[in-house]
Amino acid sequence: MRSRLALAVLLGVLALLGTAAPAAAHAQLVATDPADGALLETAPSEVTLTFDEPVRLTAQEITVYDADGATVPSSARTTGTDVVITLDDPSSLRGTHVVGWFVVSADGHPISGSLTFSVGERSEDVAEPPPPPTSSRVVTTTQGVLAGLTYLGLLTAAGLVLFASLLLPTSYDGPVLRRRLRTLARAAAAVAALGVVLAVPVAAVYAQGAELPAVLEGLDLAAVRDELVSAALVVAGLGAAVSLLGDTTPAGPRRWLAPAAAAVALLGPVVVGHTRAYQPTSLLVASDAVHLLAGATWLGGLVGLWLSLRALAGRERLAAETLARFSTVAGGLVLAVAATGTVLAWRILDGWAPFVGTTYGRLLLVKIGLALVVAGLGGWNRFRLLPRVRAAAGHDDRTATAGAVTRTVRVEALVVVVLLAVTGFLVNQSPRPAPVTVPEGRTGVQDGSVSDLEVLVLLSPRREGRTTLLVQLQDETGEPVVTDRTPDVQLRTSGLDLGSVPVQPTDAGTWSADVLLPQPGTWEVQVGLRLSKFENPVTTVRFEVAPQE
Structure with a gap:
């Protein structure tokens, strides 16, 4: 019964994913009609802004101002990549006008700007339009913290499910260890669910350039539809995955349904990632998904291995088999993380200069450094400690060897946790360098x-x-x-x-x-x-x- 219920949940979530609109990142304005700065004989009935990707309107209205700064009656709508602003009474327009626009990319990042055009003649003096709303660092920091919690809980929970289902030897039938793995997986899933659910209203606030108290005034859910899809994938996938973990060795459909549910949960961050803004999209999205799957298997495997080695004290052959299984998989994970990370960095940053010229690039360098530390510790486990575990003889030797492995695994897991914290802030940074802004004063x-x-x-x-x-x-x-x-x-x-x-x-x-x-x-x-x-x-x-x- 439990397996059928989990399968139904997974099918529903996959259906939701299949109908979800593709996400994008940091749309760019590529054309306007009329052109910026144009002098027109007669006023247009509509002003069109064309972006390189679909965008959405928010509660922050697009506004047209005359040269004195007064609001000109208008309305706006979106049609794919176009934002069309309809002027209510174009025949009354004369002089210079400014269109202040504010839209949201499909990944929730707000973008704004202005367009100037003149009718008949250019006005001598033009009032500056009000600046677009921008969220403070409190909002972006909160986003980073919640993203870090989500990644930590998601990768730990999904990785523990994968470890308990596929890496822990089936010959081990002790209920105590499996109960511990299940309890920790549920706690990690709760952390992930809390982080991803709270991230939705914060994303809605950020999309409108508002502050956190704006949550009490209501949410513009249309601006965070991809975040809603992401939250649904994480919550439903992890819920189904941890419900399938029991106190006994998984067998039959349950052994594969639990990892499948965990894989669905790992698709959540892909829905709102930067990768959909770059070509080839299918390759980058697949690389992102493999990257997350490898990270979950690595982190969850380390936590599961740490618990297992303590529980398997005195059963050296079973402990060595568990460590050997994880070490073999970890070797493949190093290659998977390196390959997918290289593909993602190659397409997103498109050069060496952004590694040091943007916050995104600098955080990525820190992440790469931490990943190299983790890979080094994993190699030490595989090639130095595993042979010692297999060759251990006598109680003192076995105890010392198990302690050395446990300490290394603990350090490796802590480094991965720090890596995930960096990732939490990395995903909220733009990989593109900031355009030049004109400072105040006589410039x-x-x-x-x-x-x-x-x-x-x-x-x-x-x-x-x-x-x-x-x-x-x-x-x-x-x-x-x-x-x-x-x-x-x-x-x-x-x-x-x-x-x-x-x-x-x-x-x-x-x-x-x-x-x-x-x-x-x-x-x-x-x-x-x-x-x-x-x-x-x-x-x-x-x-x-x-x-x-």
Whole structure:
């Protein structure tokens, strides 16, 4: 009866997964109609924003402002990758207008921006629209903590189910150990369920750029549908998996249904992962799933092995068989984690610079370092301690050997726990470098192009004296471009040529320099990028530099 009930739950969850909309990450605005900054003879009846992936509207309305900052009546809707803003009375529009937009990517990350267009003539003065809402660090930190708890509970519970069902020798029929494994698996499943369920309202708050108290005002569930699917997979999958664990050796359908349920639970994080934003999607999603399965088998196996070696004291042959089984599987897990991790990093980061130029890349380096420590400890267990367990003779020798294995396994498990904590914060970071934002004050921003790349040049402050020059290479969507080539930047004005300015990398695709402009006037900034021995495209932008105040 219990097996049939678990199978029914699994079929229902799989049906839910099969009909769930695919997730994405960090959608980008790729086109607008009218174009940003356009001067139109007549006002459009609709304004269209086109993104590279489907997006969703939230309770934060898209708003149209006139040059004085007053709200223009409008409504918005989404059609796939397009957001269409309908103007209620376009015939009354004249002058410059600003569309402030706020949408949510399918993975729950909010994105915002503005579009400016003018009708008939450009207004001399345009009021700045209110800044888009942004959640504080409290919200993002809470997300990271909940994600860490979810990963810790999920991988421990699913891994214990896999260990008890497939790795613990069937010849072992002691109820005490299996009861301990079941109890710990249920506790870990409860932690995972608590973390993933609480993460849903926090994700809803984050998607609207709000703070945690906004949970009391109601949730915009449409903005967190993928989080709901993820929570359903984790809760239902783990619930079915731990319910199938008993005090006796699993046999018949129960031995395979429990691992199958655990595998369904491990699909939960894949639904809201970064991998669906990159190509080839099927390969990356499969790699992500294998990555999680390997991590669960590893962590749960370590915890199960730790409990087993204590329970199997005095039964060296059975303890050696258990350790040998796990060590054999662990070897394959090292290869699986390395292969899938390499594929994911290759497609998501797309270069070496983001490893040190983004928070995502730096956290990934920490994760890789911890994984190497775990792999080293696993190799020590497999090639040094396992032979000692098999060759142990006498009570003292067996006791000392079992103690050494237990200590190593305990340390290995603790390192994996730290690795999962890092992963909890990693999943909430954007793998893309942050675009340049213009600081407050008297600044100047100009753009040009070299080859097929856009060049953004910023001068702050834009006046005589010491100032900061910043250069960023961008693609057609406005995202920073990772390159190992440093651009050649030169400064000149009438009667004075400062020559090449040494710029230093400050982020992926971004360089800056502190320069001294000795006089006001029109300054030229020439940016060149050597692509080959014979190809060195350049662009020149101009700034009007004010005199010293």
